[in-house]
Every structure is written in C-alpha cells, then in structure tokens.
Amino acid sequence: MEMVSSPAAGKNWELTPDAFARLLTHLDADPEAAGEKYILLHRKLARFFEWNNARQPAEELASRVFDIVARKLDAGEAIRNLNAYCNEVARLILKESYRTPARGELEEWERKTPATPFREEELWEREARLAFLESCLGGLPPESRELIVEFYRGEGRDRIDRRQRLADRFGIARNALGNRVQRLLDKLERCLTRQMAQPARGR
Amino acid sequence: MVMGSSEIQNEEIQRYLLGRMTDDERANLEAAYFDDDEVFARIQERENDLIDDYRRGRLSTEDRAQFERLYPRHPDRRAHMKFVEALSESVNAAVPAPARPSWAERLRALLPRFDSPLAVAAAAALALLAIGSVWLLVETRRLRQELNSAQMARADKERRAEEARRQLAGQQERNNALNAEVEQLRAQLASPAQNRSDIVSLFLAATGIRGGSADGAPEIVLAADARTVALRIRIKPGPYARYQASIEEVGGREVWAQRNLKARGSIVELSISAARLAAGDYLVLLSGVTAAGEAEEIAQPFFRVRRP
Numbered sequence: 001m002e003m004v005s006s007p008a009a010g011k012n013w014e015l016t017p018d019a020f021a022r023l024l025t026h027l028d029a030d031p032e033a034a035g036e037k038y039i040l041l042h043r044k045l046a047r048f049f050e051w052n053n054a055r056q057p058a059e060e061l062a063s064r065v066f067d068i069v070a071r072k073l074d075a076g077e078a079i080r081n082l083n084a085y086c087n088e089v090a091r092l093i094l095k096e097s098y099r100t101p102a103r104g105e106l107e108e109w110e111r112k113t114p115a116t117p118f119r120e121e122e123l124w125e126r127e128a129r130l131a132f133l134e135s136c137l138g139g140l141p142p143e144s145r146e147l148i149v150e151f152y153r154g155e156g157r158d159r160i161d162r163r164q165r166l167a168d169r170f171g172i173a174r175n176a177l178g179n180r181v182q183r184l185l186d187k188l189e190r191c192l193t194r195q196m197a198q199p200a201r202g203r
Numbered sequence: 204m205v206m207g208s209s210e211i212q213n214e215e216i217q218r219y220l221l222g223r224m225t226d227d228e229r230a231n232l233e234a235a236y237f238d239d240d241e242v243f244a245r246i247q248e249r250e251n252d253l254i255d256d257y258r259r260g261r262l263s264t265e266d267r268a269q270f271e272r273l274y275p276r277h278p279d280r281r282a283h284m285k286f287v288e289a290l291s292e293s294v295n296a297a298v299p300a301p302a303r304p305s306w307a308e309r310l311r312a313l314l315p316r317f318d319s320p321l322a323v324a325a326a327a328a329l330a331l332l333a334i335g336s337v338w339l340l341v342e343t344r345r346l347r348q349e350l351n352s353a354q355m356a357r358a359d360k361e362r363r364a365e366e367a368r369r370q371l372a373g374q375q376e377r378n379n380a381l382n383a384e385v386e387q388l389r390a391q392l393a394s395p396a397q398n399r400s401d402i403v404s405l406f407l408a409a410t411g412i413r414g415g416s417a418d419g420a421p422e423i424v425l426a427a428d429a430r431t432v433a434l435r436i437r438i439k440p441g442p443y444a445r446y447q448a449s450i451e452e453v454g455g456r457e458v459w460a461q462r463n464l465k466a467r468g469s470i471v472e473l474s475i476s477a478a479r480l481a482a483g484d485y486l487v488l489l490s491g492v493t494a495a496g497e498a499e500e501i502a503q504p505f506f507r508v509r510r511p
Binding site: 040044046047048049050051053054057058059083084086087091124125126127128129130131132133134135137138148149152153154155156159175176178179181182183185188189192193195196198 | 219220222230233234236237238240241243244245246247248251252255259261273277278279280282283285286289290291292293294295360361363364366367368370371374
C-alpha cells in the first residue's frame with residue numbers, strides 16, 4: 001500500500017488547469033476515457049463518504065480528495081494505483097470530517113426531521129421531482145430509457161427474472177448489465193439534481 | 204487480495220449499506236469497489252433495491268428501523284433515496300403501449316388466398332406494387348404523426364417541468380416564510396413571560412433591516428434579579444470562521460460589543476450582562492469575519508426589553 005500523508009498538509013496549494021490535466025492523463029491517455037473515469041471515480045468517492053455518513057457534503061469531500069491527489073502528482077510523486085490511493089486519502093478525510101463540527105443543515109435535520117420518508121410540506125417537491133425526472137428520462141436515447149424502465153419494473157422475484165432475461169437478450173453478463181444501467185442512472189441522477197437546483201424562469 | 208464482484212453476496216452489501224459491518228469488513232468491501240467498477244455498480248443496484256423494498260414495506264422490522272436511522276436523516280442519503288423513489292414511481296406508473304402488428308403482418312392479413320402458384324406470383328407482384336405505394340404513403344403519414352406527437356410530448360414535458368419548478372420555488376418561499384413565522388412565534392412565546400432565573404434567553408431569527416421598525420420585535424422581560432441575557436441568533440451557515448456582534452440602542456448608542464464569537468451549528472449566542480440593558484428597543488449588529496479578517500454584516504435583528 002502506498003503511503004498517504006495527512007490531508008491537511010499543503011493546504012495553500014490550489015488546483016490549476018495543468019494539475020487537473022495531469023490528473024486526467026494519469027487516469028487515461030485518451031481524454032474522453034479519462035473524463036469518464038474521472039466522473040466514475042468522483043462518484044465512487046462521493047458514495048464512499050455518503051455510505052460512511054460523513055458529516056460534510058459528500059461531493060465537496062470527493063473534490064477534496066482529487067485536490068490532494070492532483071497536488072501529489074503535481075509534485076512529481078508516483079502513484080501506481082490511483083483508485084486505491086484515492087480510497088486511502090478518502091479514509092483520512094473521512095476521519096477528519098468526523099472531527100469537524102457537523103454542518104448546520106445536518107444538525108437541523110437530526111433535530112427536526114421525523115424518520116418518515118415524506119413530510120407533508122414536501123409534496124410539491126415530490127411532484128416537481130417526478131416531473132423533472134420524466135423530463136430527464138425524455139432526454140435519454142429511447143433504448144437507454146427502455147433499458148432503465150425494464151430494469152426497474154416490477155418487484156421481488158419478477159424483477160430479478162426480468163433483469164436476467166434482459167441480460168440474455170443483450171447477450172451480456174448480468175453484472176455487466178447492472179454496470180451499464182448504473183452508468184445511465186448516474187447520468188439521470190445528475191440531470192435531476194441540476195434540474196432541482198435550477199431556479200424557475202420568468203418569475 | 205481484493206474481493207471480486209461474484210464473491211460478494213447481496214446480504215453483505217445490505218449489511219454495509221445499513222452500517223452493520225465491522226471496520227475490517229467495511230474496508231475490504233470499499234477496497235473492492237474502488238478497484239472494480241462492477242462491484243461498485245452492484246452496491247448501487249442493491250442500494251436502489253433496498254430503497255425500493257423500504258418504499259414497498261418489504262424490509263424486516265430491524266432493517267426498516269436501521270434504514271430509517273440512516274437514510275432520511277442524512278442529507279446525501281436522503282437525496283439519493285428520493286431519486287430512487289421517484290424513479291421507481293415513474294417507471295412503474297408507465298403503462299407499456301400494446302405491441303402493434305407490423306405493416307407486413309397487417310397487409311398479409313388483408314390478402315385473399317390463392318391456390319395456383321402462377322396466380323399467387325401475379326397477385327403477389329401486383330400486391331407488392333400496390334403495397335409499395337400505399338406503404339410509402341402510410342409510412343410517411345405515420346412518421347409525420349409520430350414526429351408531431353413527439354414534439355407535443357416534449358413541449359408538454361418541458362411545460363410541466365417549468366410549472367413544477369415554479370411551484371417548487373413558490374413552495375420553498377412559503378416554507379421559508381413559515382419557518383420565519385415559527386421562529387418569531389417561538390421568540391414571542393419565550394419572551395413575554397417574566398423570567399426570574401439568573402439567565403434569560405431570547406431566540407432571534409437573522410432578519411431585520413437597519414432603519415426598519417422595531418414594532419412587533421421579540422420582547423424580553425427582565426426581572427430585577429436577572430443577571431445575564433442569552434441572545435441566540437439563528438444564521439445561515441456561511442464561510443466565516445468567527446463572528447462579531449454589537450448591540451445598539453435605537454438612537455445609535457452602543458451598549459455592548461464582542462469579537463471572536465463562534466457559531467454552534469446555525470446559532471450564534473451572545474451573552475450580555477442584564478445590567479447593560481435598560482427598558483427600550485435595541486438593534487443587534489451581527490457580522491461574519493472572513494478568513495482575510497474582513498467583517499461582513501449578516502443580520503440586524505431587533506428586540507425589545509421591558510422591565511416590570
């Protein structure tokens with residue numbers, strides 16, 4: 001395992017376009033493939049923080065990991081396994097996040113939110129989310145949309161069988177199918193997040 | 204050695220997601236999904252199914268309780284949960300259109316039956332010509348109709364999305380207004396009662412405009428034995444390491460000031476000697492101090508002191 005120094009070290013360093021380009025090249029020599037790998041690794045990092053109940057926004061912490069890794073590469077350090085290295089840096093940042101005070105939002109959440117899926121005042125939000133999601137689904141190519149619909153239709157045994165049939169139809173392994181669907185869902189979730197954050201026009 | 208996708212059971216993934224793994228197990232699974240995209244996809248897939256199982260009431264009592272301890276209470280997990288719930292709702296609400304027979308099948312059904320091979324060939328040739336022309340017409344019309352309906356559906360979706368966005372923004376505004384009202388009510392409930400303990404507390408929302416009226420401001424009633432007034436000001440989290448505050452009479456005379464205040468979550472608490480506050484209206488000037496040491500005013504709430 002490679003040695004990872006404290007995330008606090010070198011705090012004044014800032015991510016430059018050159019350093020970012022170096023990070024991408026380290027992920028893959030082909031710029032398009034590097035971009036895809038970057039997005040996926042960022043997603044892994046964000047989910048890592050989320051699944052570990054980090055007390056700061058997962059996306060921000062994921063970006064901090066990349067800042068640190070880019071700084072190491074910028075300083076000429078050799079990183080053989082970038083994914084594993086990011087995992088180690090993320091672990092250190094997670095520990096640090098437990099020590100810093102919780103963001104106000106989370107404290108508020110814990111204090112006020114009952115453990116029920118929907119509060120009454122969120123019904124509008126829910127309607128909006130459904131409308132945005134449909135709009136995002138509409139932006140996908142028809143075959144991708146159909147794949148998602150088929151993959152998530154039904155429940156229980158029926159759903160499991162349906163997914164296996166789908167993999168057979170495409171002539172790919174069941175896990176490869178799941179991987180393909182998950183990439184589409186990642187896009188869909190990013191689209192939904194963007195739409196929800198966008199202010200209404202013409203008000 | 205990092206685990207491969209096929210070695211990981213769904214039950215293990217569920218234990219990970221519900222925070223039931225030991226540190227070592229957790230580290231192993233994390234190393235596996237950083238190393239292998241398929242493992243990562245499987246965990247995400249299992250998580251989506253877990254959320255859907257919760258929504259459909261298919262989790263055991265223990266799993267449900269643990270799920271509710273984690274998912275609705277963590278902002279990022281909660282956001283993802285809502286995405287999956289909307290996805291499941293949307294996908295399962297969509298009724299598949301009945302399969303339409305192809306044009307060839309429909310035409311075949313219309314053709315009369317012939318017994319002689321020659322008659323069959325001649326009829327087929329004629330039919331093909333006729334079919335070709337008709338098909339072109341029909342197909343052009345169908346494509347035009349499909350294009351029109353696709354454009355209409357898209358316009359309708361965009362209209363609905365925009366409408367929903369407007370409603371969402373309106374609802375958020377109403378929620379903010381309601382929250383402010385709730386805070387004001389809390390403050391009013393807390394303040395009018397005479398408090399005979401040493402410390403008297405008052406909750407202030409971070410609102411108020413300099414030069415505005417103090418009418419309707421939260422009140423605090425200070426008994427003769429009150430020693431300390433604790434003013435708690437709710438703020439929006441900002442990029443400030445420290446805060447500073449001062450209290451002025453409405454006439455502008457400063458009666459109290461303090462630097463190097465820290466926020467606890469979204470609350471900045473000011474502790475003032477009650478002796479400094481005579482009966483009257485006061486303005487609190489609260490500023491956030493940036494890392495560069497610059498102070499930025501962030502709130503100026505009013506409050507009123509009454510002395511029985």
